[in-house]
Amino acid sequence: MKYVEKYDISIAPSQPFLKMGIVNPITNVRLEERAYVDTGFSGSLIITKNVYEKLKLSLIEVDEEYYAIHAGHFITKLKPVIVIVEIGEFYHARKKIFVHPYIGKILVGRDILNELYICLNGPKQILELKD
Amino acid sequence: MRNIFVRGIDENVYREVKARAALLGITLSEVVNMALKEWLKKPVIIENSGRDVRRIVDRLVDEYLAKGVKGYIVVFNRGERHIVCRSLDEAIDSIRKAYVEEKIYSAVIREIKPRPVKFLEIGGGMLEIRGEI
Numbered sequence: 001m002k003y004v005e006k007y008d009i010s011i012a013p014s015q016p017f018l019k020m021g022i023v024n025p026i027t028n029v030r031l032e033e034r035a036y037v038d039t040g041f042s043g044s045l046i047i048t049k050n051v052y053e054k055l056k057l058s059l060i061e062v063d064e065e066y067y068a069i070h071a072g073h074f075i076t077k078l079k080p081v082i083v084i085v086e087i088g089e090f091y092h093a094r095k096k097i098f099v100h101p102y103i104g105k106i107l108v109g110r111d112i113l114n115e116l117y118i119c120l121n122g123p124k125q126i127l128e129l130k131d
Numbered sequence: 132m133r134n135i136f137v138r139g140i141d142e143n144v145y146r147e148v149k150a151r152a153a154l155l156g157i158t159l160s161e162v163v164n165m166a167l168k169e170w171l172k173k174p175v176i177i178e179n180s181g182r183d184v185r186r187i188v189d190r191l192v193d194e195y196l197a198k199g200v201k202g203y204i205v206v207f208n209r210g211e212r213h214i215v216c217r218s219l220d221e222a223i224d225s226i227r228k229a230y231v232e233e234k235i236y237s238a239v240i241r242e243i244k245p246r247p248v249k250f251l252e253i254g255g256g257m258l259e260i261r262g263e264i
Contacts, residue, residue, distance in 0.1 A: 026227050026238075040254020059230060060223070063188050063206075063241035065248040078251070082223065082240070098251070107253070 003088045003129035008034070016120050016127040018108055021086035022051065025094065026059045030086075033106050037118070037127070041109030043068075045085060045097035046078070048106060052099045057081040066098060076100060090129045091116060184209050188241050195243045206239045215243075 007014040020035040022045075031054060035045060046068070052058075062080040069075055078098040085095045095112065117130040152162050187210040195204065195215065203222040206213045207229060216222040219240070226238045 025223055026230050038254065041251070042253075043251040046253070056236075058237040059226060059235070061237070061239045063185065063239050063246065065246055066251060067248070068251050068253045070253050072252075082219075109251075109253075 001089050001129075001131055003090055005127045007125040007127065008036070009125065014125055018087050018127070018129075020045070020106070020108065021084075022047065022055065022097075023084035023086065024055045024057060024060060025082060025084050027056060029055055031055055035106045035108040037113065037120070038107040038109055039113060041107050042111065043098060043109045044095045044111035045083075045109065046100045046103055046107045047097060048103050049099060049101060051106065052079070052081065055083070057083065057099070062096060068098070068100060076102065085112065087116070087129070090131075184239055187213075188239060189246070192241060192243055192246075200243055202243055204241050204243060206241070207235045208237055 005017065005019060007016050016037045017034040018037065019032060021030050021032050023030045031051060033047075033051060043066075060082045062082060064080050066078040066080050067075050068078050078100055080096050080098055083095060083097055084092065085097070086092050091112070093112075093115075119128040119130060121128065148162055149159060152159055184206060188204065188206055191204050191206070191213060200215060202215055202217045203219060204213055204215055205222050205225055207226075214225055216225055222240050226235070226240075229235045229238070
């Protein structure tokens with residue numbers, strides 16, 4: 001199995017991301033989105049309000065209180081929802097992920113990253129997933 | 132430009148803002164304008180129905196806890212009805228069934244126990260998170 005993704009070079013410095021399938025387990029509707037690698041994020045996945053609405057994730061919310069602490073200072077309330085997360089043939093899992101009210105891009109954090117063998121090849125600007 | 136009178140400003144906050152504005156050589160009006168513009172950048176999230184559902188869920192959890200019931204509660208359509216499930220799998224299956232049969236538009240799952248409060252750390256600053264840089 002091979003998974004290789006070029007860094008997003010539209011941002012400076014360029015940024016690695018994973019093409020992630022996000023599936024509503026109730027409707028089975030699937031969206032594929034870029035999830036930017038963020039090892040500074042301790043959770044699983046943070047999605048935008050736009051993705052929450054497109055996938056109708058109001059059907060699968062979890063009543064638990066989660067707060068994001070940004071850089072040790074700013075606190076933002078998150079909305080947890082349950083989805084299926086897919087990354088090629090490497091990863092398929094039901095996960096509790098979080099809707100952030102202000103976020104502009106999807107972030108994948110250590111709760112998922114720590115389940116993968118990821119190689120960040122900076123000089124070649126590619127991310128590879130290995131078995 | 133509009134002139135307004137604002138009540139109920141926290142005394143300590145007012146003093147600190149006034150002192151900082153003086154240091155920066157700007158007026159309180161300029162500070163207020165900056166703060167209001169920042170607040171407007173935040174997307175509007177309607178939480179009222181969320182709070183009502185939360186109250187309903189809390190009440191149900193308290194009732195079931197008192198009876199010694201374990202498992203998960205699923206509340207449909209902001210409180211129209213609810214069911215109790217033994218597991219998360221069963222809760223998700225129930226929502227799926229209800230969605231197909233009744234066309235529900237929302238469902239909230241809660242484990243029958245006191246609501247946990249958890250914190251997640253995010254390293255990025257707000258401008259980066261918002262995608263502005």
